Each structure stands twice: as structure tokens, then as C-alpha cells.
Amino acid sequence: MTELLTAAQMRAVEHSAIESGAVTGLELMERAGQGVVDAIFAQWPEFVGSADVERGPAPAPPRYLRPEEGRTRRAVVLCGPGNNGGDGFVVARLLREAGWAVEVFLYGDAEALPPDARVNYERWAEVGAVQRLCFPKPSEDDEEKVSHLLRGATTDVTLCVDALFGTGLTRPLFGLKDFFDACYLAYAANLGDDGPYVVAVDLPSGLCADSGRIIGDDLGLAVGAHLTVTFAFAKHGHVLSSGGVSAARLVTVPLGIDRSLPYRVLHHKRNENGTLYIDHSTTVKMAERQWFEAGYVSDLPWTSKDPREASHKYSHGHALILSGGVGKGGAARMAARGALRIGAGAVTVGCPPSALIENAAQLNAVMLRRVPGADALSEVLTDKRINALCLGPGLGTGAREADLVRAALTAGRGLVLDADALTLLSQDADLFALLHNKCVLTPHGGEFARLFPGIAEKLDAPALTGPAYSKVDAARAAAQQAGCTVLFKGPDTVIADPSGRCSVNAAVYDRSAPWLATAGAGDVLAGFITGLMARGFAPMHAAEVGAWLHVECARAFGPGLIAEDLPEALPGVLRDLEK
């Protein structure tokens, strides 16, 4: 499990480390710069040893070096007015020591640099030149100079280091537009062989560290990077919103302050009596493979080796998925298949009588019941073995369906509400008021906006200052308002419960799976979560594990995926987890 920090939490960790006397700010900056250079050489091993190329007997020229470029690699480092810029001066110095030709630009006022950045500015100035860019408004000449360096086939710059802004960006960037465009073009075109490669120090400049949104939104600018190197912990902004797509890869390098200290700083607060208590709401966890391997695999139902575990199918729970009328049953059937594959002992689809034949023709292991309306549902639910329900996929939004949602909400079972059920909830405040802590809501952006218009308005308002309102803030507020678990979908799926517990299931960087955005994928996810709740998972846990497995299934299958493939990919994913 990875912990994602806000900028303020990262500052608290840093200050606490410095105050404890364990390390100085200058040492941290040196470690940060060294970490960036190490990450660059790890990412592009062909860069290592450029100094040797100049000195030694001729080894085979690296693939990316065109003969006319000569033997020295050229890097451009853009330093900003704060400590991110300070990291940039360290990177420049270390690259130079490794034999690179380095050009440094300062977008800021040298006299106003914070103390550690100032020291590293001076250290660089002893060995190299600093070209000043007018601050805060770069001149046309400045714009032309820096953007030209990166543009087109003529550039001989291999590396562009973006050390303009990190966690301290609070206002939109208006200057250096051409530079930002040039970075983005280099990144988007992914100029594999010739570069220039763009490396962002801590965060692609222009992004808000807490929300991943571009400060200024439509008016704002952000760097696109081949590699982002951040320090100690990933920040919320690395995975949320534009943050997840502004860089191809994210590497977190340790600073030596990330072990015992942050736990104390982050999780323990003092209440009014002065006693320490643990606050789980301050950090957000990011779901990742190691988390599941280390912590969760032993909880997963399929892996239990406990002989005391009962082997009767109903001891593995019974999920009921309600479907819509004739021709509308596909979504519920896919959810049902997902629930069964993920481990529910039994799964039943409940449908109106007119749809029985259609469903019977399509279902085998999944059972089928007539559920004409709310009374019939209440009758079905007298079977106490049915412990988890799913309403919404292909359900419809008429009076029958509203009554079904009401009956389901009053049944007190685990309940996943998706799609049409979310529309019904958004239209009827009385229904919304029936939500309880065994419910999970799984809205995509549009459904979220209908359900939580006030929260969505805050999230959609332009991010003119940092820290901006984030998807994490929005999901937490929604969970509070609804009184249940909310899973807010997207490549940056955020899951929150009313206690403030929150996690992000990010399908970004090397875990990206854009092909998961396919019709019906959400229905399968609703089924996964329902199946896990049938197996006895608490709502938040079911939503976290369901969302994680959903992305793993998409990744295991790969491009070409359609929603029906997701449940079928699950056995392979579970087998891999067991290994």
C-alpha cells in the first residue's frame, strides 16, 4: 500500500525531520537532486558513462547519439523561484559532474531564492552560467530561447529538466507558454530515439500537488514529462485528474525520512486533553500490487486454506442482482457473472416476468427469480441467506424501479447502487435519505454530478489557486453526505467512506488501462463489489478490492477488452496473486 500525501503533509514531514536534527534542509535537497539523477540513469541506462565516452577508447555509440551531435550530451535545466528550483541546481551540478553539457535557466529572482536553493544556486554559479528569464513575465526573447531548445528534429538537447515548480505552486502560470507547449509536444510525440526527454522534478510544473488539476484550468499550463521523480511519497496530485496523464512514469525516491517518522507525524494528533490519537483520515492510500500481495491476499476468500471454513455454497454468500425488462437484461447479467466469478457462493438475477425467458436463455450458473415489483422483492428477501444486493445496471428509472430501490434500501443488507439506481436517488430526496452504512454508491462523473450537485460544482470550478479542491475532497464529502461508501469512478477511482477513510485506485502510469473505458465495464465492477460483500467483505473493503481487481482484469486481458471479458479474466488474476 502506498500512502499519498498532500503538499502540507509533505512539508510537515520535512519540517519534522529537520527539527529533529536528523537531517538539514540542504542535505534533503542534495538527496532529492541525487535521486533525480539516479532515476534518470536508471530510466535511460544508455546515458550512464557519457564522461567515459569522451575519455575512453571508443565504445559503440549509444543508439540515440547521432554522429553530428558529437560525444557530449546536452541537458537544459529550468529552475524556478523556490526549492523546486533548488533541486534543479543540484541536478545541473550532478549532471555536469557526469560529463554532460548543461545549460541552466532561472525563472525567478536569484536574490529572493529560499536559503537552501540559494546555496545550490551559488554552487552551480561557481561552475556554470545561469541564464535569467524575466520574472514573473518572461520576454518574447525568453520564450523563444527556451522553447527553441526543445523543438523539432534540429534540437540536440537530450534532456530537459523541469525544476520550475513543485508542491509550492499556488497561482496559474501564464509565462513560458511556448516552453510548456514544446515540452508537451516532446512528451506527446514520445520522441523515443532522439529526445528530448522531459524529466519533471517532484511534479510536472503547473499541476496542483493536492488535486492533480492544472492551476488555472483552461487558462493554465502544465508540463508533460516522460518521467516524474518525486520524493519520499507520491502526492495526491500525481494520480488524480490531469496528474495521472501529465507524465509517462512516476518514480518515488527515498529521502531517508520516510520510515518511522512520517507515521508519527501523519497519523497521530493530539485531542483537547493532549492525548495522542491516531487519525486515519489524514492520509489517502493508493491501491497497488504490493499492497495486495503483502496485506490483502490472505484476506481474499479464494485463498483461504482454513479447514474450518465452511464449504457450503450459501456460506459463501448469496447475491441478488435486479434486472430491467425485456431487452434490458445484459447489464444485470454481466454484473451477476462478475459477482459469481469473484466468489459469491450463489447469485440470482431477479427480473420482471416478461424478461424471464430472455434471461433464462442466457444464464446457467446464475439463478433466476421473478421479481415483478417491490412486494415480490420483499418476499424474496425473507430468505436471509441473500446478504448482498445490486440495483442499477439496466434497471430502468420508472415507478417500479423506484419502489424496488426503496425496498432494497430498507432491507438492511449489503447494497450496491449503480447506474439507474443512482439516477433514481438523485431525483428523490426521500430515497437518498434511506442510504445507510452497508450501501456502496458507484457513480461515474455524470452520475456524481446529479447525485451531489453542490460538491460537483466545487470540483468543476476552475482551479485558480492551489491547493485546489480535489476528487479526494469530493469523494470524502460525498461519503459524508450520503452516509455510506462512495466509489467515484475514472482512471483515478476514489473510494471514501463516511469516517474519512479514503483510497485511490489509480489506473495510471505503468498501471494504465484506458481500454477499461468500455460499455458495461461499470456493470461488472458493481457485480464484483456485490460478490465481495456477499462473501462478507465490509463495504469499503469490498469497493477497494473490487476496483483493484477490475483494473487488474483489464490489464491481464489487454486491448480489445469488452466488458464480458472482465469476469473471465478474473481466475487468471487470482492465480497470479496466489503465486
Ligand SMILES: NC(=O)C1=CN([C@@H]2O[C@H](COP(=O)(O)OP(=O)(O)OC[C@H]3O[C@@H](n4cnc5c(N)ncnc54)[C@H](O)[C@@H]3O)[C@@H](O)[C@H]2O)[C@@H](O)CC1
Ligand atoms: N518537502 C520536502 O521534503 C522537500 C522538498 N523539496 C523541493 O521543494 C519543493 C517545494 O518548494 P517550495 O515550497 O519552495 O515550492 P516551489 O519550488 O514549488 O515554488 C514555490 C515558489 O513559487 C512561487 N509561485 C507559486 N506560484 C507561482 C506562479 N504561478 N508564478 C510565479 N511564482 C509562483 C511561490 O511564491 C514560491 O516562491 C518540492 O516540490 C521539492 O522539489 C526538496 O528540496 C527536498 C525535500
Ligand SMILES: Nc1ncnc2c1ncn2[C@@H]1O[C@H](COP(=O)(O)OP(=O)(O)O)[C@@H](O)[C@H]1O
Ligand atoms: N481511462 C480509464 N482508465 C481506466 N479505467 C477507466 C478509464 N475510464 C473509465 N474507467 C473505468 O471504466 C469503468 C466505466 O464504468 P461506467 O462509466 O459505469 O461505464 P458503463 O456504464 O458503460 O459500465 C469504471 O470502472 C471506470 O473507473
Ligand SMILES: [K+]
Ligand atoms: K517541477
